[in-house]
Amino acid sequence: MQRVVILGCSGAGKSTFARSLGAKLGVPVVHLDALFWRPGWVEPENQPFRAAVKAAIAGDAWVTDGNYVGRTFDLRMPRADAVLFIDQPRWLCVYRILWRWLTAFGRRRADLAEGCEETFDWAFFKWTWSFNRIHRPRILEATRAYPTPVRVLTGDAGMRAFLAELG
Numbered sequence: 001m002q003r004v005v006i007l008g009c010s011g012a013g014k015s016t017f018a019r020s021l022g023a024k025l026g027v028p029v030v031h032l033d034a035l036f037w038r039p040g041w042v043e044p045e046n047q048p049f050r051a052a053v054k055a056a057i058a059g060d061a062w063v064t065d066g067n068y069v070g071r072t073f074d075l076r077m078p079r080a081d082a083v084l085f086i087d088q089p090r091w092l093c094v095y096r097i098l099w100r101w102l103t104a105f106g107r108r109r110a111d112l113a114e115g116c117e118e119t120f121d122w123a124f125f126k127w128t129w130s131f132n133r134i135h136r137p138r139i140l141e142a143t144r145a146y147p148t149p150v151r152v153l154t155g156d157a158g159m160r161a162f163l164a165e166l167g
Contacts, residue, residue: 006021084150097125
């Protein structure tokens with residue numbers, strides 16, 4: 001396993017899991033949010049973002065965390081030898097993003113771009129709230145267009161068990 005795509009809801013633990021998996025495999029971790037967002041949470045044009053992702057996954061080994069289905073699946077999925085979907089209950093994802101806002105408000109996390117400090121965003125909250133009902137099915141359906149099967153890791157226990165399997 002050398003090229004891994006990690007998918008799931010915001011607050012599911014994708015970034016933390018990606019760092020752990022990258023360390024265990026000895027491969028670089030690519031946080032797609034850090035490549036996507038511009039200072040002040042400004043969305044970039046699509047082509048520069050795609051070029052940044054393409055450059056980040058040009059090597060033979062990497063772990064990406066982030067969905068970006070319509071923007072980068074065609075770049076990442078054909079090269080992936082593992083696709084992991086982190087499946088968490090809605091209440092936990094919402095709790096975690098609220099906790100992030102409370103404890104890191106006004107500061108930038110390591111998995112975000114420069115100039116993107118933690119802040120409350122109602123649209124982001126609603127996206128997270130509706131993830132399992134709206135976005136999860138769309139993401140999983142989009143993965144079916146690619147040859148690598150998706151392994152669903154359920155909860156934090158599923159992530160820990162997967163890392164333990166790697167030895």
